[in-house]
Amino acid sequence: MIQRTALMKIFATPCRWHPATLLLAGVILLGSALGPALAEPALEPAPMYAGLLAGSAWSDNEIEDLEGFAHWGMPGYTLDYHDSGLVFGVLAGHRLVIAGLPLRLEIDGMIGDMTARSNRLDPEGLDETVEVEYRWLATARVGIERAMGPVWVFVSTGVALSGIDRSVTDIDSGRDIEPYVDTDDSFSDHTTEVGWVAGAGIETRWSKPWDIRLEGLYMDFGRSTHHVNHSGNNRCGPDGPRRPCPYKIDNELGMVRLGITYRFGD
Numbered sequence: 001m002i003q004r005t006a007l008m009k010i011f012a013t014p015c016r017w018h019p020a021t022l023l024l025a026g027v028i029l030l031g032s033a034l035g036p037a038l039a040e041p042a043l044e045p046a047p048m049y050a051g052l053l054a055g056s057a058w059s060d061n062e063i064e065d066l067e068g069f070a071h072w073g074m075p076g077y078t079l080d081y082h083d084s085g086l087v088f089g090v091l092a093g094h095r096l097v098i099a100g101l102p103l104r105l106e107i108d109g110m111i112g113d114m115t116a117r118s119n120r121l122d123p124e125g126l127d128e129t130v131e132v133e134y135r136w137l138a139t140a141r142v143g144i145e146r147a148m149g150p151v152w153v154f155v156s157t158g159v160a161l162s163g164i165d166r167s168v169t170d171i172d173s174g175r176d177i178e179p180y181v182d183t184d185d186s187f188s189d190h191t192t193e194v195g196w197v198a199g200a201g202i203e204t205r206w207s208k209p210w211d212i213r214l215e216g217l218y219m220d221f222g223r224s225t226h227h228v229n230h231s232g233n234n235r236c237g238p239d240g241p242r243r244p245c246p247y248k249i250d251n252e253l254g255m256v257r258l259g260i261t262y263r264f265g266d
Contacts, residue, residue: 047263049211050092053108055257058084059116061132062250063168068237069229069245070122070168075237079121081130085113089137091259095145102145104154110137114253127171128185132251135163139197139217152203160197160219165190166249168228185228193251195221209266213259221251 060082068075089110096103114134121128143156170185201215227244229236236245 047265048092048094049261049263050090051211051259051261053087053089053091053110053257053259055087055255056084057087057110057112057114057134057253057255058082059114059132059134060252060254061116063121063130064248065121066246066248067240069234069240070128070170071124072122073238079118079130081116081118081132083116085115087112087114087137087255087257089257091261093261102147104143104145104156105141106143106156107140108138110255110257111135121168127173129169129171130249131165131167131169132249133165134251134253135165137162137219137253139219141197141199143199150204153201154203154215155198155200157196157198160195160221162193162195162219162221162251162253163190164193164221164251166224166226166251168226168247170228184231184233187226187228187230189226191224193221193224195219195251206260209263211261211263213261215257215259217253217255217257219253219255221253223248223250225249 060080062078062080065071065077065079066075068077071077087110089108089112091106091108093104093106096105114137115131117129117131119126119129121130138161139158141156141158143154145152145154165188167188168186169188170182171179172182172185173179197217197219199215199217201213203211203213206212226247226249228247229243229245232243234245235242
């Protein structure tokens with residue numbers, strides 16, 4: 001039920017597809033189709049394992065100008081900005097069987113090139129740049145698995161953490177004025193965000209005691225609120241009040257990664 005709920009949320013997000021989401025959705029559907037077979041006991045021991053990960057991540061972000069401050073007179077204007085990059089990390093986990101269900105508990109950490117930006121927050125002036133950087137990622141997940149011959153198929157869900165930097169930078173200039181950053185109409189913050197993660201993948205024995213795996217993950221860190229026009233000297237849109245003006249930002253991330261793990265005591 002947890003994996004199906006996560007899949008429904010993915011499908012309910014319009015026009016924000018990327019390859020990691022498609023892969024994840026497909027493998028989750030495969031896992032759901034296994035049905036009662038997931039309750040079969042694991043065919044191998046349940047050792048601890050750890051390993052290395054590498055792959056590609058797609059950050060999928062959206063900013064909403066609630067009152068039409070940057071895109072003047074267009075309240076509710078939204079801008080999608082996304083990009084992809086390489087990621088690397090480490091993973092540790094443990095297999096166990098509870099009430100006949102073969103489970104795995106995993107934690108992992110990732111770093112890499114996870115930055116996205118756009119200068120179209122004001123599509124006419126092109127003088128306001130929105131940017132996001134995921135400095136690091138970590139997840140703690142519980143999963144269920146099934147052996148299919150030499151291959152394990154697994155689905156998982158849990159908690160995701162990320163150090164996220166978000167900013168909007170407004171560049172002003174004039175006839176006799178060199179371009180400069182207008183700090184009153186800009187913001188920059190650095191936070192640790194908590195979200196949720198759903199994932200699915202396949203794993204097989206490479207050579208004793210090594211395994212290789214391919215998996216997809218989808219992470220959602222929710223929506224945050226930020227303000228510009230800190231002094232309130234300008235209106236929030238043509239007919240808006242003079243006060244700090246809000247933006248809403250959504251941050252989501254998809255990932256496909258390849259891993260190699262070592263089984264301890266195997």
